[in-house]
Structures are given as structure tokens and as C-alpha cells.
Amino acid sequence: MTFPPDGFPEPGPSMTPTYVAVLVVEAVVLLALWGFSQYFGA
Amino acid sequence: MHIIDWLIVGAYLVWIVYDGLRRTTGASAVEGYFLANRSLPWWAVGLTVMATQMSAITLVGTTGQGYADGMRFVQFYFGLPLAMIILSLTLVPFFYRAKVYTAYEYLEHRFDVRTRTLASLLFLLSRGLQAGVIIAAPAVILSIVLGFDLTLTIVGIGLPTTIYTMFGGVQAVTWTDVKQMVVIVVGVSAAVVSLVLGLPDGVGVGDALSVAGAAGRLGTIDFRFDLNETYTFWSGLIGGLFLMLGYFGCDQSQVQRYLTAKSVDAGRHSLMMSAFVKIPLQALILLTGVLVFAFYLFQTPPMLFNPVHESEVRASARAAEYTALDAEFQAALEAREVAARDAVAARSIGDATAVASARAAFVERQQGVTAIREQATSLVREVTGDTLYTDVNYVFPTFVTTQLPVGLVGLIIAAIFAAAMSSIAAELNSLSTATVIDVYRRHLRTDATDRHYLRVSKMVTGFWGVFTSIVAVYAANLGSLIEVVNRFxxxxxxxxxxxxxxxxxxxxxxxxxxxxxxxxxxxxxxxxxxxxxxxxxxxxxxxxxxxxxxxxxxxxxxxxxxxxx
Structure with a gap:
């Protein structure tokens, strides 16, 4: 059996901007949540 | 519940079953039945991925968490976006390229049949039991809050789901999930709007949130590194990352969702939808619970949100103790409301010293209310013997059925049904797939026709529907132990x-x-x-x-x- 079956898949360069966007959005959302709780004095 | 609300819930159930059964034409072969011939658009797959993850107990439990404990549960999801990216880069393309039906089938490609079978059996064991709990947990809550027979509630959730999943296969699961996800989001949004409109005159959303923040309900991120603390930034980011990698990458109930996508990139994009939306959506649901807390600062909440347990205590030898606590509770509520209004008034003036003083007074009153609720909870535990009793999951359904207008109640109860059914349908569909593909076709009957496997697949789906409903009837008697099983x-x-x-x-x-x-x-x-x-x-x-x-x-x-x- 090959490792992994049929070899490694082709990298998907078209998805890279989406992955970066996910990370940026998560960072912004976490910052917003943190700021939200700070603003309302949690 | 008003007759109009019952009609809305009934119409929703009929509509979902009808819509699911319309999809049977796509299920004329095994690949169509289990994988929709790998033809579905990314956005539909993305919505079914989210609907599968959001069970009814997630919906009512999360709002209850927001009410009782605040928003810190949101940290549970911090690892999810990273997990989605990692899976998109690794397992998703491997699964597609290997053209597998189940995640475990891939393990035979890479290792051997024993590893595949063991992994599949672990999935069948854990998911088979858990699917019963996913039906039982909301059924117990809904039957108590709506005053409806428990077994009939279980049948009301399990039967329609089994019917459309059995006959329509994954097409029915996906397209009903899409609509159920819409019902859930509309239901939650309607609840948020109602809560905002339900605040008393002179109390704005900012005021309500400020008071809730003083009570510790808006703490979202805890940077302490404490392995014993369930929800922290680190447990969510690291532990949550591993949990989400396991759930979305190795649990057939999720893997099968994105295997139906029409291409590798469509599968990846479907996961990216959750990566973008899940944390904000969970924050919104938690915020709904926080707004329920703020709402009840100015309205009288019940001391305990589970009327059955309350009745048991009132009928016991310790009824007088409970009545005395209730009287104390009413007085504490009145004092808390005055303190909350003072905090709002101080905020509107803008004097920092007055605000700090008013918030401190409110916090003290809030602690008084919490202490009485804890005493009442202890009393329930001692009288009923249910040592894990908590009424957190009853908060949101009680609020909905007692405070919202006719029509909206039906919509939100339908949303709770939608959350339950969308998760259960995916479970039944994936349990059937693993049973037929990893066990029956691999070990028991290896040379039958596609038509035979399709017939068996439908029968196995029906079997799992009946099995999980029977498990649900027994699980419903576990009381609060359900929560433990749910984590199992x-x-x-x-x-x-x-x-x-x-x-x-x-x-x-x-x-x-x-x-x-x-x-x-x-x-x-x-x-x-x-x-x-x-x-x-x-x-x-x-x-x-x-x-x-x-x-x-x-x-x-x-x-x-x-x-x-």
C-alpha cells in the first residue's frame, strides 16, 4: 500500500487566501469578544 | 402552549417530512443514498455540517449557560477554525482521493481491515448510544416545559426524522438540514429581538449588558492556564482543536457531510463556512442567554426552572423549607431589581464613582439571589436524590413558553425540534453507512448487487431509528446523568x-x-x-x-x- 493511498494530494493554492481570511476573521472576532467584555465591565 | 403555536410546530414537522421524502428520487443506488453521488454544492454541505453539530441540547444548553454562567463557554470553539484549516489541508483531500464512503474505510487503505473495523465499531458504539441521548435530552425538557407526554415527545422527534432519513438518504438529510438551519437562526434571532424589545422603558441594550457584565455574565476570555478549568482560552484553543479535529475528521456523522460535496474544494469550502461563522453564531446564542438573564432582572423569574422537580419538593416533607426559601427569593429579587435600576440610572448620569458604587451594590444583591438559588438546588438534590440536578437547560424553553407572544413560541419550539432532528438525521445516516459499508458489505455479504445493498441500507437506517428511540426512552430516565453520557x-x-x-x-x-x-x-x-x-x-x-x-x-x-x- 502506498503512503498515503495514491500519494499526497496536490496542494490547493486557491484556498490559501481563504485560510488566511479565516485566521484574520478569528483574530478579529476574539479581539471583539475581549473588547466587548472589557467595555461592559465583565 | 397556545393552539396556534401547536399548529406551527405541527406544520413544521409535516413540512420537514414532506420535504425530506421529496428527495427519495436521488436515492436509487447506494452511492446516491449515502453520498448524493458526490454532487452537492458547498453552501448546502456547509449548512448541514453546522446543523449536524448544533443539536437541540446545544441550543437550549448554550442559552442556559449564558444565563447562569455567562459567555465564557464560547472559548470551547476557539480551536474550530484552526481544525477546519488543518482538515482541509490533510484528511479532506485524502478522503476524496481514496473515494471512500466512510472515514474508517480509509484506514484499511492505509493500514489493514482490523484497524478499520475497530475504528468503525468504536464509532457505532459511541454514536449509537449518543444518538439516543440526543433525542432524549431535548425530549425530557420539552415534555416538562410543554406538559406533554415524554414517550410521545421522543416519538415526535424520532419518528419523522427516521422516516425521511430512511427513505430519502443523505439528500433528504442535507436539504432538510439546510431548512432547519434557517429555522434555527431565524428562531434565535427572533428571540434576541423579543428580548431587546422586552426590556423595560428607560433600560437600553447597553444598560442591560452593563448590568449583566457586572454580574460576570460577559466574561469571554480567560487566559489562565489551568488544566482543571473546563473553559479557558488554552483549553478551547488546544483541547478544542484536538476535539474538533477528531469530531470533523474522524466522526462519520461529520465526514459523510462533506463527502457529499461535488469536489475537494467544495468540501473544503463547506468546512470554511463553519470556520467563519461558528464562533460568532455561538456567541450570539450565548448572548441570547445573557439577555434572558438581563430580562429577568426586571421581571420575576421562577426560583427553579424545572417545574417537575419543584413539584416534587413541594410535595415532600421539606415543602415548608422550600416555601420559606421562595419567600426569601422573592424579597431578594425585589432588592436586586432596585439595585439594577440604580446601576442603570448611575450609568446614564455618567458619574464614574456613582457607577462603581451602584455596580458594587448590584453585585451584592445578585450574589444574594444566586445563594438562594443554590440552596434551592441543593434542596432538590437532597429530596429527589438526583445529585447532578441542574436547571440550566430549562431556562430558555421556560422563558420562551412563558414570556413570548403567541406565534413566536411555536417558531422557537420548532427551532428546538429542528436542532434535534437535524443532528439525529445525520447520526442515523452515518450509523447506517458505517454498518453497511464497514461491516455488512465488508464482512458479511461481500458480493451482492447494488440494489440489495440499497435495500439493506434503508432497513439499517430504520433499525437505527428504532434503536436510538428505544435508547432515548431509557436514557430519559437517567435524569441529569444524561449530561455525563453526552460527554462520553x-x-x-x-x-x-x-x-x-x-x-x-x-x-x-x-x-x-x-x-x-x-x-x-x-x-x-x-x-x-x-x-x-x-x-x-x-x-x-x-x-x-x-x-x-x-x-x-x-x-x-x-x-x-x-x-x-
Whole structure:
């Protein structure tokens, strides 16, 4: 059996901007949540 | 509940079953029945991925968490976006390229049939039982809040779901999930709007949130590194990452969703939808619970939100004790409302000293209310013998049925049904797939026609529907122990994830290594869970690492007899 079956898949360069966007959005959302709780004095 | 609300819930159930049954034309062969011929658009798959994850107990439990504990539960999801990216880069393309029906089928490609079968049986065992709990938990709550027979409620959730899943296959699951996700989001949004409009004159949303913040309900991020604390930034980011990798990468109920996408990129995009939306959506649901808390600062809430347990105490020898507590509670509520209004008034003036003083007074009153609720909870536990009793899951349904207008009640109860049914449908569909593809077609009947396998697949789906409903009837009698059982499934994810890490992460892992690694990982999780008090999120890390270490050691000692490279 090959490792992994049929070899490694082709990298998907078209998805890279989406992955970066996910990370940026998560960072912004976490910052917003943190700021939200700070603003309302949690 | 008003007759109009019952009609809305009934119409929703009929509509969903009808819509699901319309999809039977796509289920004329096994690949169509289980994978929709790998033809679905990314956005539909993305919505079914989210609908599958959001069970009814997630919906009512999360709002209850927001009410009782605030928003810190949102940290549970911090690892999800990272997990989605990692899976998109690793397992998703491997699954597509191997053209598998189940995640476990891939393990036979990479290792051997024993590893595949063991992993599939672990899934069937844990998910088969958990699916029963997913029906039972909301059924118990809805039957109590609506005053409806428990068994009929279980049948009301389980039967329609089984019918459309059995006949329509994954097409029915996906397209009903899409609509159910819309119903859920509309229902939650309507609740938020109602809560905002329900605040008293002179109290704005900012005021309500400010008071809720003073009561500790808006703490979202806890940077302490404490293994025993369930929800922290680190447990969510690291433990949650492993949990989500295991859930979305190794649990057939999720893997099967994105295997229906029409291409690798469509599958990846469907996961990206959750990566973008899940944390904000969960924050919104938690915020709904926080707004319910703010709402009840100015309206009278019940001391306990579970009327059945309350009735039991009132009928017991300690009824007088409970009545005295209730009187104290009413007085404490009145004092808290005055303090909350004072805090709002101080905020509108803008004097920092007055605001701090008013907030401190409010916090003191809030602590008084909390202390009485805790005494009442202890009393319930002592009288009923249910030592795990908590009424958190009853908060939102009680609010909905007692405070919202006719029509909206039906819509939100339908949303709770939608959350339950969308998860159960995916469970039944994936349980059937693993049973037929990994067990029946692989071991019991290897040479039958596609028509035969399709007939068996429908029968097996029906079997799992009946089985999980029967489990639900028994699980409903577990009381608060349901919560424990609900977490039980997550004990398996770390170990299953470890096997997949061995599969795609290293060339040196062999079939014996994977098999014994899986056994070793399960043993490690059971040992750590039994002998320590670390948060269950960290058990996913323990399981994955243990499988990897044991698997690699065994692989070096015991190389595979077949060529692995």
C-alpha cells in the first residue's frame, strides 16, 4: 500500500487566501469578544 | 402552549417530512443514498455540517449557560477554525482521493481491515448510544416545559426524522438540514429581538449588558492556564482543536457531510463556512442567554426552572423549607431589581464613582439571589436524590413558553425540534453507512448487487431509528446523568484522531502500530479520566498523543508484514 493511498494530494493554492481570511476573521472576532467584555465591565 | 403555536410546530414537522421524502428520487443506488453521488454544492454541505453539530441540547444548553454562567463557554470553539484549516489541508483531500464512503474505510487503505473495523465499531458504539441521548435530552425538557407526554415527545422527534432519513438518504438529510438551519437562526434571532424589545422603558441594550457584565455574565476570555478549568482560552484553543479535529475528521456523522460535496474544494469550502461563522453564531446564542438573564432582572423569574422537580419538593416533607426559601427569593429579587435600576440610572448620569458604587451594590444583591438559588438546588438534590440536578437547560424553553407572544413560541419550539432532528438525521445516516459499508458489505455479504445493498441500507437506517428511540426512552430516565453520557462520546475522539495522525502524518506507522496505538490511546484516556480531574477537553489531547506514541513504538518493534511504503 502506498503512503498515503495514491500519494499526497496536490496542494490547493486557491484556498490559501481563504485560510488566511479565516485566521484574520478569528483574530478579529476574539479581539471583539475581549473588547466587548472589557467595555461592559465583565 | 397556545393552539396556534401547536399548529406551527405541527406544520413544521409535516413540512420537514414532506420535504425530506421529496428527495427519495436521488436515492436509487447506494452511492446516491449515502453520498448524493458526490454532487452537492458547498453552501448546502456547509449548512448541514453546522446543523449536524448544533443539536437541540446545544441550543437550549448554550442559552442556559449564558444565563447562569455567562459567555465564557464560547472559548470551547476557539480551536474550530484552526481544525477546519488543518482538515482541509490533510484528511479532506485524502478522503476524496481514496473515494471512500466512510472515514474508517480509509484506514484499511492505509493500514489493514482490523484497524478499520475497530475504528468503525468504536464509532457505532459511541454514536449509537449518543444518538439516543440526543433525542432524549431535548425530549425530557420539552415534555416538562410543554406538559406533554415524554414517550410521545421522543416519538415526535424520532419518528419523522427516521422516516425521511430512511427513505430519502443523505439528500433528504442535507436539504432538510439546510431548512432547519434557517429555522434555527431565524428562531434565535427572533428571540434576541423579543428580548431587546422586552426590556423595560428607560433600560437600553447597553444598560442591560452593563448590568449583566457586572454580574460576570460577559466574561469571554480567560487566559489562565489551568488544566482543571473546563473553559479557558488554552483549553478551547488546544483541547478544542484536538476535539474538533477528531469530531470533523474522524466522526462519520461529520465526514459523510462533506463527502457529499461535488469536489475537494467544495468540501473544503463547506468546512470554511463553519470556520467563519461558528464562533460568532455561538456567541450570539450565548448572548441570547445573557439577555434572558438581563430580562429577568426586571421581571420575576421562577426560583427553579424545572417545574417537575419543584413539584416534587413541594410535595415532600421539606415543602415548608422550600416555601420559606421562595419567600426569601422573592424579597431578594425585589432588592436586586432596585439595585439594577440604580446601576442603570448611575450609568446614564455618567458619574464614574456613582457607577462603581451602584455596580458594587448590584453585585451584592445578585450574589444574594444566586445563594438562594443554590440552596434551592441543593434542596432538590437532597429530596429527589438526583445529585447532578441542574436547571440550566430549562431556562430558555421556560422563558420562551412563558414570556413570548403567541406565534413566536411555536417558531422557537420548532427551532428546538429542528436542532434535534437535524443532528439525529445525520447520526442515523452515518450509523447506517458505517454498518453497511464497514461491516455488512465488508464482512458479511461481500458480493451482492447494488440494489440489495440499497435495500439493506434503508432497513439499517430504520433499525437505527428504532434503536436510538428505544435508547432515548431509557436514557430519559437517567435524569441529569444524561449530561455525563453526552460527554462520553468525546472520550473516543482523541484516540480516533491519533490513528488518523498515524495514517497521514508518518510513513513509518504500520498496521499493528495503528491497532495497538488505538487500544493504548483508549486505555490512556480511561486512566487519565478516572484518576485526575482535568477538563474533558484535554482528554482529546491525551488520547491523540497516546495513540501516536504507542503506535510509533509498536511500529518500530513490530513492522508490518506487508509493504507499507
Amino acid at each position: 462520546g468525546s472520550f473516543f475522539y482523541g484516540s480516533l484522531l491519533g490513528v488518523f495522525i498515524l495514517a497521514v502524518g508518518t510513513r513509518r506507522a504500520t498496521a499493528p502500530g495503528a491497532l495497538w496505538g488505538l487500544v493504548g490511546g483508549m486505555a490512556a484516556v480511561i486512566y487519565v479520566a478516572a484518576t485526575s480531574s482535568i477538563s474533558y477537553l484535554w482528554l482529546n489531547v491525551v488520547g491523540a498523543l497516546a495513540v501516536f506514541v504507542v503506535g510509533m513504538v509498536v511500529s518500530f518493534i513490530w513492522p508490518s508484514t506487508t509493504a507499507d511504503l
